[in-house]
Amino acid sequence: MHDLIAALPEGRVLTDPDVTESYARDRTFVPPGRPLGVVLAQTRDDVVTTLRWATENRVPVVPRGAGTGLAGGATATDGSVVLSLARMTAIRELSPQDEIAVVEPGVITADLDRAAREHGLMYAPDPSSYEISTIGGNLATNAGGLRCVKYGVTRDSALGLEVVLADGRILDTGRRTMKGVTGYDLTGLFVGSEGTLGVITAATLRLRRVPREVHTVAAEFMSLRDAAAAVSAIIAAGCQPSLLELMDRTTLEAIDDWKNIGLEPQTRAMLIAQCEGPPDEMAALCEETASFVAVSSTPEEAAELIGIRRLAYQAKERIGQCLVEDVCVPRSVLPDMISRIEEAAARHEVTIATVAHAGDGNLHPVFIFERGLAKPPAEVWAAADEVFRAALDLGGTLTGEHGVGLLKKRWLGLEAGPLVTELHQGIKQVFDPLGILNPGKAI
Amino acid sequence: MHDLIAALPEGRVLTDPDVTESYARDRTFVPPGRPLGVVLAQTRDDVVTTLRWATENRVPVVPRGAGTGLAGGATATDGSVVLSLARMTAIRELSPQDEIAVVEPGVITADLDRAAREHGLMYAPDPSSYEISTIGGNLATNAGGLRCVKYGVTRDSALGLEVVLADGRILDTGRRTMKGVTGYDLTGLFVGSEGTLGVITAATLRLRRVPREVHTVAAEFMSLRDAAAAVSAIIAAGCQPSLLELMDRTTLEAIDDWKNIGLEPQTRAMLIAQCEGPPDEMAALCEETASFVAVSSTPEEAAELIGIRRLAYQAKERIGQCLVEDVCVPRSVLPDMISRIEEAAARHEVTIATVAHAGDGNLHPVFIFERGLAKPPAEVWAAADEVFRAALDLGGTLTGEHGVGLLKKRWLGLEAGPLVTELHQGIKQVFDPLGILNPGKAI
Numbered sequence: 052m053h054d055l056i057a058a059l060p061e062g063r064v065l066t067d068p069d070v071t072e073s074y075a076r077d078r079t080f081v082p083p084g085r086p087l088g089v090v091l092a093q094t095r096d097d098v099v100t101t102l103r104w105a106t107e108n109r110v111p112v113v114p115r116g117a118g119t120g121l122a123g124g125a126t127a128t129d130g131s132v133v134l135s136l137a138r139m140t141a142i143r144e145l146s147p148q149d150e151i152a153v154v155e156p157g158v159i160t161a162d163l164d165r166a167a168r169e170h171g172l173m174y175a176p177d178p179s180s181y182e183i184s185t186i187g188g189n190l191a192t193n194a195g196g197l198r199c200v201k202y203g204v205t206r207d208s209a210l211g212l213e214v215v216l217a218d219g220r221i222l223d224t225g226r227r228t229m230k231g232v233t234g235y236d237l238t239g240l241f242v243g244s245e246g247t248l249g250v251i252t253a254a255t256l257r258l259r260r261v262p263r264e265v266h267t268v269a270a271e272f273m274s275l276r277d278a279a280a281a282v283s284a285i286i287a288a289g290c291q292p293s294l295l296e297l298m299d300r301t302t303l304e305a306i307d308d309w310k311n312i313g314l315e316p317q318t319r320a321m322l323i324a325q326c327e328g329p330p331d332e333m334a335a336l337c338e339e340t341a342s343f344v345a346v347s348s349t350p351e352e353a354a355e356l357i358g359i360r361r362l363a364y365q366a367k368e369r370i371g372q373c374l375v376e377d378v379c380v381p382r383s384v385l386p387d388m389i390s391r392i393e394e395a396a397a398r399h400e401v402t403i404a405t406v407a408h409a410g411d412g413n414l415h416p417v418f419i420f421e422r423g424l425a426k427p428p429a430e431v432w433a434a435a436d437e438v439f440r441a442a443l444d445l446g447g448t449l450t451g452e453h454g455v456g457l458l459k460k461r462w463l464g465l466e467a468g469p470l471v472t473e474l475h476q477g478i479k480q481v482f483d484p485l486g487i488l489n490p491g492k493a494i
Numbered sequence: 495m496h497d498l499i500a501a502l503p504e505g506r507v508l509t510d511p512d513v514t515e516s517y518a519r520d521r522t523f524v525p526p527g528r529p530l531g532v533v534l535a536q537t538r539d540d541v542v543t544t545l546r547w548a549t550e551n552r553v554p555v556v557p558r559g560a561g562t563g564l565a566g567g568a569t570a571t572d573g574s575v576v577l578s579l580a581r582m583t584a585i586r587e588l589s590p591q592d593e594i595a596v597v598e599p600g601v602i603t604a605d606l607d608r609a610a611r612e613h614g615l616m617y618a619p620d621p622s623s624y625e626i627s628t629i630g631g632n633l634a635t636n637a638g639g640l641r642c643v644k645y646g647v648t649r650d651s652a653l654g655l656e657v658v659l660a661d662g663r664i665l666d667t668g669r670r671t672m673k674g675v676t677g678y679d680l681t682g683l684f685v686g687s688e689g690t691l692g693v694i695t696a697a698t699l700r701l702r703r704v705p706r707e708v709h710t711v712a713a714e715f716m717s718l719r720d721a722a723a724a725v726s727a728i729i730a731a732g733c734q735p736s737l738l739e740l741m742d743r744t745t746l747e748a749i750d751d752w753k754n755i756g757l758e759p760q761t762r763a764m765l766i767a768q769c770e771g772p773p774d775e776m777a778a779l780c781e782e783t784a785s786f787v788a789v790s791s792t793p794e795e796a797a798e799l800i801g802i803r804r805l806a807y808q809a810k811e812r813i814g815q816c817l818v819e820d821v822c823v824p825r826s827v828l829p830d831m832i833s834r835i836e837e838a839a840a841r842h843e844v845t846i847a848t849v850a851h852a853g854d855g856n857l858h859p860v861f862i863f864e865r866g867l868a869k870p871p872a873e874v875w876a877a878a879d880e881v882f883r884a885a886l887d888l889g890g891t892l893t894g895e896h897g898v899g900l901l902k903k904r905w906l907g908l909e910a911g912p913l914v915t916e917l918h919q920g921i922k923q924v925f926d927p928l929g930i931l932n933p934g935k936a937i
């Protein structure tokens with residue numbers, strides 16, 4: 052470490068174990084290893100210096116954004132160096148004419164969105180964590196979010212990247228144009244690669260026009276299946292929602308306990324939907340099965356309703372420890388997936404509170420267990436295992452947006468067969484032949 | 495070839511040079527080599543058999559859809575086997591609930607769109623060639639089209655692929671769900687890889703809801719710059735067009751000569767725009783600089799206007815031979831790029847007729863030259879060279895949607911530096927270590 056410390060500007064490296072510990076884990080229960088130190092990169096040069104040193108000394112490097120990940124992707128391994136990009140926070144360019152921004156990886160997602168809004172634009176991908184996660188982390192996990200149902204995932208907004216490879220070489224991928232087909236899609240390959248192929252030091256991102264009108268519908272249902280049926284009806288009618296979020300009773304109770312939202316005793320599920328045209332049809336479709344429907348068109352009311360959804364995770368953390376899961380199924384089997392989650396909860400006597408980006412078929416069953424335990428108990432893993440297998444069984448995938456990281460490596464083989472695994476390893480070998488970057492993760 | 499012929503079902507292989515010749519070229523001037531034969535695959539097994547044989551015998555294979563490509567990607571090389579997928583035309587599944595289709599690669603793009611429309615859905619990517627190109631070719635080139643400005647390119651509709659690798663192994667990539675982040679994005683890597691990484695034998699594609707209302711605006715301008723200014727104004731105002739096509743005077747004259755569209759003498763450019771909301775604002779913005787504006791809301795009128803645009807290529811072919819080019823620039827420099835094209839035309843005394851997917855900044859300058867010449871004359875290449883360099887100079891890219899193929903390999907180095915080239919080769923090595931698939935193309 053001494054030569055790395057010497058090679059970097061003053062103050063860039065932390066080695067005190069009490070301090071580095073807080074950079075060693077993300078928001079999962081994966082037990083972290085002990086890193087040699089943490090580099091707080093402020094420039095691309097810092098990243099290059101760190102990776103050159105790591106390659107020379109064969110030291111594993113764990114790239115890190117804000118550490119809000121839910122798959123253990125940023126979890127430190129023993130003897131690694133954590134490379135934090137959180138201090139590279141410049142928005143280098145924001146072009147309203149071209150509807151693009153060029154940003155450093157440590158920019159907080161919501162900060163970019165706010166900067167864009169000053170020009171009537173928005174940065175569309177908005178994970179629930181958007182006030183705390185970084186663009187670099189979003190890119191590395193291909194984060195989804197509430198607006199995905201209309202605007203796509205992070206990959207759909209990534210036009211070009213600047214990446215430092217494991218050996219310190221600087222790669223520019225992609226372009227500033229809306230389209231382009233020169234060569235293989237390296238940009239798309241880095242997006243979602245969970246820090247295993249290179250360290251993203253800048254990104255050219257597509258911005259979108261802020262919609263002129265947004266209407267919000269909130270509906271309460273007496274069963275989860277009724278709510279899921281409303282989701283299907285809204286999609287099938289072609290309402291083209293720009294947001295379609297589902298919360299179950301357990302989630303709503305957690306929020307109600309905390310913020311007193313006036314939850315009715317018979318309400319078993321709530322749907323929050325937005326659309327950019329008239330809301331009447333969406334509301335009418337909800338009314339067919341809902342016990343209560345409210346439509347709001349003022350930004351304040353809408354923000355309040357979306358606010359309820361954004362509280363979900365913190366509310367659950369108040370009632371116990373949370374293992375946040377993330378499966379995605381074809382939209383038509385959403386009701387079946389919900390039943391399978393309920394069955395798993397009952398069979399293993401585990402509390403599962405589910406929220407879903409329902410318009411995408413993406414569910415987050417959150418397994419809640421006793422505080423104080425160092426890791427989820429066996430019955431939680433047994434129920435989670437059942438949920439993962441059910442998702443695959445229904446034609447779905449193990450992870451819609453959180454990634455594989457360390458948390459899901461155990462199950463990866465169920466989805467990715469031996470040929471996919473071989474090709475993943477082959478690609479890894481091309482970009483990082485010495486296995487410096489985030490070894491043992493994601494693939 | 496004998497053992498290949500024997501290994502395949504009767505009638506799958508063509509070897510008569512008079513017949514195979516018509517499978518040896520696409521729509522470019524790249525002179526084709528002489529293939530050993532053409533395999534007309536009807537099943538995935540045919541593809542596997544062909545590729546196994548090719549690997550054993552080290553014979554290059556040139557995958558081919560409909561041969562409508564404009565980059566020489568499907569052009570045969572000496573001693574190769576052309577593998578045509580055009581007869582694999584089944585739409586295996588079309589799920590209105592999940593808004594997806596599973597199709598074979600030989601399905602004609604517009605056929606899938608029509609099949610989807612029976613369910614109120616559409617297949618969004620619509621290259622101008624959509625009545626003659628195949629889904630496999632669209633995927634392999636990441637084709638764009640008229641609706642791209644709103645719905646994205648082919649990659650944005652590709653959820654999963656079945657691919658046969660060079661050695662005959664079968665790979666499934668991606669998923670049936672709207673989102674998913676399990677492992678590297680292999681689907682995205684195959685899209686746009688121009689047949690160099692594997693042969694696509696099936697695709698799971700995303701469908702979209704047909705918009706409820708579409709309004710079409712056609713506007714005529716007395717200068718190309720005025721038209722380009724209207725494009726910028728439409729984008730900047732947030733009209734969110736679903737189609738925004740520009741045609742210059744030379745193009746319009748070619749169409750007028752053929753179909754007598756009543757072209758006014760002062761008209762130098764025409765813009766055709768569609769939007770899915772009220773058209774008034776878009777029309778008003780055009781009126782600021784246009785000499786004539788028409789708004790139509792009946793499907794028939796709209797189809798007629800779009801029809802004019804779709805005639806552009808054939809109309810030009812009536813006046814001479816065409817080298818169709820394809821550059822893409824950031825939208826804000828569209829007027830500059832147009833000027834640079836006009837300058838190149840004047841300097842080299844070459845006729846260039848330009849159409850543009852203007853909403854994406856994607857221009858197709860078509861270089862028209864004398865019929866009877868075996869290839870474009872030197873001044874055409876000189877003008878094209880100037881146009882390519884201008885696009886890069888303005889922050890753009892060499893190809894927005896047609897691909898590199900053989901046609902643009904000469905210029906590839908200007909855009910992709912040595913590191914990108916090294917990584918492209920590395921990836922190629924992972925998927926096709928013996929260089930069986932489309933050698934010498936694209937990368």
Ligand SMILES: Cc1cc2nc3c(=O)[nH]c(=O)nc-3n(C[C@H](O)[C@H](O)[C@H](O)COP(=O)(O)OP(=O)(O)OC[C@H]3O[C@@H](n4cnc5c(N)ncnc54)[C@H](O)[C@@H]3O)c2cc1C
Pocket residue numbers: 077078113114115116117118119120121123124125136156177178179180183184185186187188189190191192193194195196197245246247249250251252364365452453456489
């Ligand atoms: C309350 C809460 C709500 C959430 N909601 C959502 C949601 O709706 N949708 C969603 O997708 N996720 C959600 N998440 C998960 C998490 O916020 C996302 O995965 C986010 O993208 C991680 O960003 P980060 O900056 O915290 O990255 P980290 O957690 O620090 O890192 C994530 C991964 O990215 C890699 N990485 C980070 N920066 C770089 C870089 N510059 N170059 C290369 N690799 C890098 C790391 O190695 C790691 O593998 C939520 C998390 C919380 C706590």
Ligand SMILES: Cc1cc2nc3c(=O)[nH]c(=O)nc-3n(C[C@H](O)[C@H](O)[C@H](O)COP(=O)(O)OP(=O)(O)OC[C@H]3O[C@@H](n4cnc5c(N)ncnc54)[C@H](O)[C@@H]3O)c2cc1C
Pocket residue numbers: 520521556557558559560561562563564566567568579599620621622623626627628629630631632633634635636637638639640688689690692693694695807808895896899932
């Ligand atoms: C009049 C006209 C208008 C056009 N307009 C547009 C437009 O608006 N936008 C646009 O993007 N393009 C356009 N094109 C170009 C062309 O139609 C597209 O590139 C189209 O995607 C090619 O499809 P194809 O089936 O003809 O493929 P081919 O020309 O046969 O092949 C194209 C490439 O794909 C590979 N390939 C084909 N099938 C497979 C497969 N199954 N697996 C692996 N590789 C495969 C080939 O090897 C080759 O590299 C136009 C062409 C014409 C003639």
